[in-house]
Amino acid sequence: xxxxxxxxxxxxxxxxxxxxxxxxxxxxxxxxxxxxxxxxxxxxxxxxxxxxxxxxxxxxxxxxxxxxxxxxxxxxxxxxxxxxxxxxxxxxxxxxxxxxxxxxxxxxxxxxxxxxxxxxxxxxxxxxxxxxxxxxxxxxxxxxxxxxxxxxxxxxxxxxxxxxxxxxxxxxxxxxxxxxxxxxxxxxxxxxxxxxxxxxxxxxxxxxxxx
Amino acid sequence: xxxxxxxxxxxxxxxxxxxxxxxxxxxxxxxxxxxxxxxxxxxxxxxxxxxxxxxxxxxxxxxxxxxxxxxxxxxxxxxxxxxxxxxxxxxxxxxxxxxxxxxxxxxxxxxxxxxxxxxxxxxxxxxxxxxxxxxxxxxxxxxxxxxxxxxxxxxxxxxxxxxxxxxxxxxxxxxxxxxxxxxxxxxxxxxxxxxxxxxxxxxxxxxxxxxxxxxxxxxxxxxxxxxxxxxxxxxxxxxxxxxxxxxxxxxxxxxxxxxxxxxxxxxxxxxxxxxxxxxxxxxxxxxxxxxxxxxxxxxxxxxxxxxxxxxxxxxxxxxxxxxxxxxxxxxxxxxxxxxxxxxxxxxxxxxxxxxxxxxxxxxxxxxxxxxxxxxxxxxxxxxxxxxxxxxxxxxxxxxxxxxxxxxxxxxxxxxxxxxxxxxxxxxxxxxxxxxxxxxxxxxxxxxxxxxxxxxxxxxxxxxxxxxxxxxxxxxxxxxxxxxxxxxxxxxxx
Numbered sequence: 212x213x214x215x216x217x218x219x220x221x222x223x224x225x226x227x228x229x230x231x232x233x234x235x236x237x238x239x240x241x242x243x244x245x246x247x248x249x250x251x252x253x254x255x256x257x258x259x260x261x262x263x264x265x266x267x268x269x270x271x272x273x274x275x276x277x278x279x280x281x282x283x284x285x286x287x288x289x290x291x292x293x294x295x296x297x298x299x300x301x302x303x304x305x306x307x308x309x310x311x312x313x314x315x316x317x318x319x320x321x322x323x324x325x326x327x328x329x330x331x332x333x334x335x336x337x338x339x340x341x342x343x344x345x346x347x348x349x350x351x352x353x354x355x356x357x358x359x360x361x362x363x364x365x366x367x368x369x370x371x372x373x374x375x376x377x378x379x380x381x382x383x384x385x386x387x388x389x390x391x392x393x394x395x396x397x398x399x400x401x402x403x404x405x406x407x408x409x410x411x412x413x414x415x416x417x418x419x420x421x422x
Numbered sequence: 423x424x425x426x427x428x429x430x431x432x433x434x435x436x437x438x439x440x441x442x443x444x445x446x447x448x449x450x451x452x453x454x455x456x457x458x459x460x461x462x463x464x465x466x467x468x469x470x471x472x473x474x475x476x477x478x479x480x481x482x483x484x485x486x487x488x489x490x491x492x493x494x495x496x497x498x499x500x501x502x503x504x505x506x507x508x509x510x511x512x513x514x515x516x517x518x519x520x521x522x523x524x525x526x527x528x529x530x531x532x533x534x535x536x537x538x539x540x541x542x543x544x545x546x547x548x549x550x551x552x553x554x555x556x557x558x559x560x561x562x563x564x565x566x567x568x569x570x571x572x573x574x575x576x577x578x579x580x581x582x583x584x585x586x587x588x589x590x591x592x593x594x595x596x597x598x599x600x601x602x603x604x605x606x607x608x609x610x611x612x613x614x615x616x617x618x619x620x621x622x623x624x625x626x627x628x629x630x631x632x633x634x635x636x637x638x639x640x641x642x643x644x645x646x647x648x649x650x651x652x653x654x655x656x657x658x659x660x661x662x663x664x665x666x667x668x669x670x671x672x673x674x675x676x677x678x679x680x681x682x683x684x685x686x687x688x689x690x691x692x693x694x695x696x697x698x699x700x701x702x703x704x705x706x707x708x709x710x711x712x713x714x715x716x717x718x719x720x721x722x723x724x725x726x727x728x729x730x731x732x733x734x735x736x737x738x739x740x741x742x743x744x745x746x747x748x749x750x751x752x753x754x755x756x757x758x759x760x761x762x763x764x765x766x767x768x769x770x771x772x773x774x775x776x777x778x779x780x781x782x783x784x785x786x787x788x789x790x791x792x793x794x795x796x797x798x799x800x801x802x803x804x805x806x807x808x809x810x811x812x813x814x815x816x817x818x819x820x821x822x823x824x825x826x827x828x829x830x831x832x833x834x835x836x837x838x839x840x841x842x843x844x845x846x847x848x849x850x851x852x853x854x855x856x857x858x859x860x861x862x863x864x865x866x867x868x869x870x871x872x873x874x875x876x877x878x879x880x881x882x883x884x885x886x887x888x889x890x891x892x893x894x895x896x897x898x899x900x901x902x903x904x905x906x907x908x909x910x911x912x913x914x915x
Contacts, residue, residue: 292717339441375443375447383714421716
């Protein structure tokens with residue numbers, strides 16, 4: 212897991228590298244997600260209180276089609292399944308605007324989120340930690356799916372993205388595959404692309420499924 | 423009144439937050455109101471305003487947000503538009519209904535009640551659905567206004583909207599029975615205006631609430647009887663409240679029998695739970711597959727049951743599941759979580775003794791008055807399936823339910839004991855006849871079940887029908903269900 216982790220940037224580098232690689236990202240994401248695994252986007256629309264609105268800057272994706280990339284272009288809707296206790300970490304040199312400065316620390320909180328195709332780990336920042344509860348349906352616009360602090364593959368709003376509660380409860384989900392528990396590597400044919408190499412764990416190793 | 427200066431942002435209807443869609447976003451429920459407000463900042467009775475398609479939302483926005491006192495021109499505009507376009511009042515009421523009530527800020531919430539009473543005063547189309555939806559929200563701050571409104575218009579409603587008046591009586595009786603008037607969930611109060619500060623809550627006027635219910639029962643009993651047998655269930659829960667005791671002495675004894683014959687309609691059981699509970703329960707029972715329900719259950723508990731008065735809601739939720747939601751065969755065979763399983767889960771959540779008892783009574787209530795051809799089998803199906811499906815793994819539940827059922831037969835209404843026993847027997851028979859369960863031997867032959875209860879059940883099932891007793895001694899009969907009873911006798915002997 213550490214090998215490919217080093218390839219994709221953490222928050223700081225990822226966002227500063229935005230201008231280099233956001234050209235054509237949307238198509239690349241979709242094609243590597245769909246083409247790489249030979250699966251098409253599911254036909255069935257998710258059941259939710261409010262429909263997904265088209266957002267400027269690209270269409271919406273399903274969690275199953277997430278591919279680690281240093282671009283904040285992920286528009287998606289998911290339901291929060293579980294939330295870990297908030298954690299405070301030493302602040303970054305360039306602090307996240309949403310993260311509350313608590314004695315120079317950033318508050319983050321890891322959450323398990325899912326839609327009807329896959330699950331993923333979502334990193335809540337600052338005020339987001341208290342704003343979302345398990346059972347909330349959240350629409351993420353301009354989010355980013357990348358390695359945070361070196362090795363944890365997480366989805367998050369990032370500095371330019373936005374997470375909004377658009378409903379609660381009425382959405383179906385699956386807990387496997389978990390896109391954050393997949394090992395990714397460079398596509399030998401196209402080093403700009405990431406492809407799935409192995410499944411580290413079918414379910415989240417942080418949030419165990421309730422059965 | 424001049425529109426507010428353009429520099430200040432328009433007032434909000436809903437509690438906002440950094441992580442909720444802003445009113446400018448199309449996904450916010452406030453969006454249609456804000457857009458209409460921007461086009462018609464201060465709706466007036468002018469012909470141009472009256473013919474605008476944005477008038478219902480613009481007027482609703484102004485109604486809910488203008489500071490106190492409510493400008494007169496808004497009332498004039500409301501009734502002018504209503505007089506001119508027949509569909510206007512309905513559109514106005516629908517606009518108000520589209521707002522998520524739990525998120526409404528205190529001032530708009532108080533104004534929503536004012537709008538509802540204005541529509542009721544004018545008997546305008548749409549006022550009924552608006553009031554019915556507000557009844558589902560009690561208790562909430564300022565809800566005493568609803569009581570005033572129903573008290574004021576009671577005679578009119580009894581004649582013109584009996585179902586609405588019955589709804590109010592039922593909602594208030596459930597509130598009294600359920601919460602014993604625990605304080606309403608606290609919420610921010612609008613401190614800026616007298617109008618909001620003077621708004622009372624039902625918990626402050628318990629006496630008025632009780633006397634409203636009592637006088638409706640006395641003056642409009644036929645209307646209250648629309649509630650069906652849940653009226654009796656509610657009044658039983660209040661039998662120890664002094665104000666209700668005279669009713670039990672002089673009014674009810676002659677009428678209990680007739681009212682109990684009437685099934686409670688679905689709209690009535692839905693009234694006793696909030697709209698969010700209904701949405702979430704229906705989602706579970708229509709969409710969530712077996713095995714996937716754990717998280718949903720956890721969220722439901724956290725959101726609705728783990729709060730003051732939350733557990734007391736369980737009997738009403740059970741009634742809603744039994745009478746308010748009857749899934750189609752297609753849904754029942756689609757692998758989604760069944761009604762009986764949801765009820766089983768809710769029963770295990772009850773901690774307080776009286777809540778457990780009321781929840782079990784809610785589950786068996788239609789059994790006590792079941793008549794073939796008259797009662798719906800879907801009302802009695804969950805209890806049967808819960809008993810049968812729990813028997814192998816959760817025998818305690820089956821034992822507990824069966825024991826409670828016998829307790830009910832003997833004690834629920836001692837004077838009608840025999841009739842109740844016949845109804846329960848008929849419920850068992852119909853459930854087998856209609857193939858809800860293949861046979862009662864799943865209970866009578868189950869080794870795990872308490873032997874005492876098994877004996878009691880066998881004796882009960884055959885007691886009024888000597889023929890059936892003979893069958894259980896091994897004589898085959900042409901009736902389908904009798905064949906299985908033959909086996910039953912073999913295993914129970």
